[in-house]
Amino acid sequence: MLTMATRPSSRAVDFSGAxxxxxxxxxxxxxxxxxxxxxxxxTGVYCRPSCAARPARRENVAFHNSRAEAERAGFRxxxxxxxxxxxxQERRAxxxxxxxxxxxxAEEPPSLDALAANAGMSRFHFHRVxxxxxxxxxxxxxxxxxxxRVRDGLTKxxxxxxxxxDAGFNSSGRFYAESARLLGMTPSAFRAGGDGAxxxxxxGECSLGAILVAATEKGVCAIxxxxxxxxxxxxxxxxxxxxxxxxxxxEFERLVATAVGLVESPALGLDLxxxxxxxxxxxxxxxxxxxxPAGATATYTDLAQRIGKPKAxxxxxxxxxxxxxxxxxxxxxxxxxDGGLGGYRWGVERKRALLQREARS
Numbered sequence: 001m002l003t004m005a006t007r008p009s010s011r012a013v014d015f016s017g018a019x020x021x022x023x024x025x026x027x028x029x030x031x032x033x034x035x036x037x038x039x040x041x042x043t044g045v046y047c048r049p050s051c052a053a054r055p056a057r058r059e060n061v062a063f064h065n066s067r068a069e070a071e072r073a074g075f076r077x078x079x080x081x082x083x084x085x086x087x088x089q090e091r092r093a094x095x096x097x098x099x100x101x102x103x104x105x106a107e108e109p110p111s112l113d114a115l116a117a118n119a120g121m122s123r124f125h126f127h128r129v130x131x132x133x134x135x136x137x138x139x140x141x142x143x144x145x146x147x148x149r150v151r152d153g154l155t156k157x158x159x160x161x162x163x164x165x166d167a168g169f170n171s172s173g174r175f176y177a178e179s180a181r182l183l184g185m186t187p188s189a190f191r192a193g194g195d196g197a198x199x200x201x202x203x204g205e206c207s208l209g210a211i212l213v214a215a216t217e218k219g220v221c222a223i224x225x226x227x228x229x230x231x232x233x234x235x236x237x238x239x240x241x242x243x244x245x246x247x248x249x250x251e252f253e254r255l256v257a258t259a260v261g262l263v264e265s266p267a268l269g270l271d272l273x274x275x276x277x278x279x280x281x282x283x284x285x286x287x288x289x290x291x292x293p294a295g296a297t298a299t300y301t302d303l304a305q306r307i308g309k310p311k312a313x314x315x316x317x318x319x320x321x322x323x324x325x326x327x328x329x330x331x332x333x334x335x336x337x338d339g340g341l342g343g344y345r346w347g348v349e350r351k352r353a354l355l356q357r358e359a360r361s
Contacts, residue, residue, distance in 0.1 A: 021036055033087055037063070070083075096130050099119055115130075126138075132310075134315065199236070200214065200247075208346075211260060220259075220328065221277065224346070225326050262328060266357055290330065291306070292330060297355070316334075
């Protein structure tokens with residue numbers, strides 16, 4: 001579940017010249033970190049370009065292509081930016097990865113104080129860094145992991161009680177209070193592969209190929225696109241192997257027609273209740289996707305910023321890939337930062353077609 005934040009690429013900026021390097025140092029440009037280092041004659045130390053130390057005078061600064069080169073010249077590493085260690089961003093990501101591992105392997109979620117102490121950070125600082133790296137608070141991360149453990153246990157045939165306690169829930173009542181949101185149905189029904197849960201569905205045709213629409217009593221739970229109707233039906237059956245899959249009646253066929261209309265004219269929107277089934281973070285991303293207007297696009301970074309998680313672009317991309325409600329939750333409107341289309345669960349050509357239709361309308 002952990003998503004590491006990535007450092008901006010330095011390929012677009014040329015740091016080979018002394019003038020460009022001095023500009024990077026004065027601007028504390030993180031893109032130059034690892035590309036070169038600078039030393040200060042009056043202090044005898046060398047630093048990263050992004051070092052937050054007090055600026056040195058230009059005549060006292062020299063540039064080095066590597067740490068080894070700076071140390072051979074007699075300079076020692078700065079104690080503030082620690083250029084002889086991994087970048088701060090990477091050190092933080094490694095610490096959070098360790099914390100995530102501790103959460104995932106513990107029988108009960110570790111306390112925030114224990115996690116912070118192991119990471120060598122204060123309670124407040126650890127909470128802030130953990131959220132910036134993963135997109136979730138430690139508490140939400142632990143809850144999502146436990147929910148996944150419950151799903152795995154129920155899928156493997158464990159009893160409901162065993163699955164709940166094996167996942168680290170110390171109270172069955174606490175889990176049952178959240179079970180509808182976490183599983184989309186009762187734990188017993190989920191364990192039976194959806195037994196007792198009525199899922200209506202129908203398969204139709206649209207200009208982009210086959211389309212399957214499925215809904216529970218809560219709302220639309222799937223809109224899938226593909227080349228083969230049978231494969232779409234099997235995908236739904238695999239998700240709920242013993243659910244009560246009910247072929248759509250005349251009323252449900254109208255819902256399918258509405259979904260087809262949405263594919264043909266995405267700008268129309270779909271004003272129907274949706275049965276969203278994901279982690280708290282995924283559902284935040286999916287709701288933000290619905291706020292992107294037809295004819296517009298956003299990058300994964302844009303979307304991460306909109307939900308208040310500017311460093312969670314990769315987690316946002318994973319949430320988009322997990323979306324099973326095509327077009328109604330318009331993950332096709334998310335593109336790469338360089339303008340490329342990026343991936344799409346139902347094929348890049350379908351993504352291109354949807355965007356072209358929205359642009360024309």
